[in-house]
Amino acid sequence: MTGDLTRVSAGPMTVGSRRHSRDGGVAGPGPTIGIVEDQRAVAEMLAEVLTEHGFHPVLFGPPFGAERIAGSGAAVLLLDIVLGRDSGWDLLDAVRTEPTTRELPTIITSALYARPGLHTLPAGGPIVFMPKPFDIDDLIVAIRRLVASGATRDS
Amino acid sequence: MELRRSAEPFQIGPQRACATYLLAIAPRLMSNWVLRVANLPVFRADPNMELAPLRGRMGALLPAVVASLVVNDPALDDEPGRLVETIAADHGRLRGQLGTPIGVVLIEFQELRRLVWAATESWAIEHGDPEAVRVLTDRLMTTLDRAQVASVEAWVGSPGVAIHARAS
Numbered sequence: 100m101t102g103d104l105t106r107v108s109a110g111p112m113t114v115g116s117r118r119h120s121r122d123g124g125v126a127g128p129g130p131t132i133g134i135v136e137d138q139r140a141v142a143e144m145l146a147e148v149l150t151e152h153g154f155h156p157v158l159f160g161p162p163f164g165a166e167r168i169a170g171s172g173a174a175v176l177l178l179d180i181v182l183g184r185d186s187g188w189d190l191l192d193a194v195r196t197e198p199t200t201r202e203l204p205t206i207i208t209s210a211l212y213a214r215p216g217l218h219t220l221p222a223g224g225p226i227v228f229m230p231k232p233f234d235i236d237d238l239i240v241a242i243r244r245l246v247a248s249g250a251t252r253d254s
Numbered sequence: 255m256e257l258r259r260s261a262e263p264f265q266i267g268p269q270r271a272c273a274t275y276l277l278a279i280a281p282r283l284m285s286n287w288v289l290r291v292a293n294l295p296v297f298r299a300d301p302n303m304e305l306a307p308l309r310g311r312m313g314a315l316l317p318a319v320v321a322s323l324v325v326n327d328p329a330l331d332d333e334p335g336r337l338v339e340t341i342a343a344d345h346g347r348l349r350g351q352l353g354t355p356i357g358v359v360l361i362e363f364q365e366l367r368r369l370v371w372a373a374t375e376s377w378a379i380e381h382g383d384p385e386a387v388r389v390l391t392d393r394l395m396t397t398l399d400r401a402q403v404a405s406v407e408a409w410v411g412s413p414g415v416a417i418h419a420r421a422s
Contacts, residue, residue: 138298143305144288151281183301210293232289235282 129153130246133173135163135190136208137182145177145238152239161185165193169200175245176200177238180209195221204245208233224249268386269324272377276320276370283369284313290365296358307352311345312366315401319370322397323390338397339404346405350412359409363402370394 132154136142139160146156157171163185168176176194180187187207194200202224210231220226225248227241276283291297292308318341322334349359374394378387 137301138292138303139301140288140297140303140305140308141292144285147305148281148285210298232286232293235285235289 129155130174131155131157131172132242133157133159133168133171133176135159135168135177135182135187136179137161137185138179141179148235148239149242154242163190165190165197165200168194168203169197173200173203174249175242176203176205177242178205178207180207181211192221195223202249204249206238206241206245268381268383269390271381272374272383272386272390273320273324275377276323276373277317279373280316280320283366283373284309284316286369287312287362287365290369291362294358294361296354307348310348310362311341312362315341315345316366316370319394319397319401323393328393335397335400338401342401342404343408346408347412349405350409356406356409359405360402363398363405367395367398370398 129152132149134142134145134149134156136145136158137160142158142160146158149156157173159167159171161183163182178187178191182190187209191205191207194203194205201222204224204227206227206229208229208231225245227245229238229241288305288308297303297308315338318334318338322328322338325331325334328335345362346359349362371391371394374387374391378384
């Protein structure tokens with residue numbers, strides 16, 4: 100019934116009928132979207148939906164680390180704040196410390212997210228908060244906007 | 255005031271259009287259902303659970319429910335309704351085998367009902383056809399009630415499920 104979530108980031112993974120590459124991504128022409136999510140079922144569902152919308156999802160399971168995210172070339176990061184024993188806030192700090200991902204647009208998702216003001220947001224790229232459960236269409240809209248804003252910044 | 259039976263034959267045009275819309279957005283509805291159900295403590299407690307067992311048979315149930323809505327008269331053609339019951343029973347049986355509490359199964363159906371109802375309502379607002387939606391919603395609720403009963407009955411009958419008498 101269950102599998103080791105580590106496989107999501109460290110080895111090949113199948114989402115639906117698609118075979119994922121070494122980093123858990125699906126070969127595709129669209130922008131790469133990093134997914135940091137400790138619930139495997141949610142991560143798989145997000146990967147399916149993003150693939151259907153033309154994105155290239157890359158899943159990151161535990162152990163969570165900013166280095167792998169930096170190496171993925173992600174255009175947008177989906178970050179769940181509650182990561183089992185790990186903290187998404189700590190990971191966000193680490194991502195914002197890496198020079199290559201300091202400006203990475205990030206969508207913070209959490210069922211426990213209440214008031215972002217309780218945390219000091221690190222400087223860097225734009226951050227969008229989406230409390231769970233969000234509508235999947237709203238997520239796609241937010242990703243497209245962030246991808247577009249990144250393209251504008253880069254040009 | 256005239257009472258209407260849920261199984262009344264309906265004007266197939268608008269209802270079919272709404273059902274077609276529901277079928278088109280079924281994958282999105284299922285994604286939203288997964289996001290909601292995955293938040294339940296029983297599933298949060300198992301972060302390694304894969305998508306397929308989390309979905310159970312709900313992914314097949316939703317299109318079957320929608321298909322059953324466009325039957326002109328369920329009293330004359332109950333085949334789609336029976337298919338809904340069969341799939342819902344499979345789902346309940348799977349949940350029983352996983353040891354999922356019956357309350358969680360009921361919440362799963364409540365979430366599905368909320369999502370489909372909201373989508374039906376949004377279609378009605380856009381197309382301004384409340385009467386079509388009233389009939390469709392009536393039938394939808396009847397079908398989902400039937401699915402829920404089938405699922406619960408199968409859960410109760412699944413191997414490994416023990417019904418304990420409440421201690422007095």
